[in-house]
Amino acid sequence: MVEGMLGGLFGGPDSDRMRSQAQDFVGRYERGQPHEGYDNDEVMERFRQVSGHMGDDDMREAARQSFSRMSPDQRREYKRAMRQRGAGGFDDDNDDPDVLAQATQGFMKGQPDQGGGIGGFLGGMFGGGNDSSQRQMPQQDQGSMMDNPAVKAAMAGMAAFAMKKMMDSR
16 A cells, blocks of 8 residues: 555655655655755655645644644744735644644645635645636745745645655555
8 A cells, every 4th residue: 555655656666766765855854954955846746746645634744743843933934925825724823733734734625716725735836826826926926935945844844744654654
């Protein structure tokens, strides 16, 4: 089962290579600052890969763990970036990792035609996405959300924790 998930992540039958790539990404995440050690494209690709293979509970837990690793200032910056993106549910007064994970999951499961949902979330990361996500973002913020270290840290963490769970459940 896990080999199938990892195969889906890395697109080939070579499970040793796939596991090595996943371990490398997870290791870089765990060793450095949450937003360092990988470029925006790699973070987005890894997040896309795991988001299609993890259930809601597992992704919420990966998000919670990711936010737990971030500093309070990083969590506040993540909330600010998400509010600029048009996401609701990101309370100014609460940067608890559980609350952030729940709000992030709610946004990722939202209505795509309103800029929410995983497609709207991922599309807006690079200034793409659907027309409604473009309209919701101020012009100066239509560039890559991944240029924001807090957003990059959250996405990298979710991907790394999800990959680690897949490997550990083997």
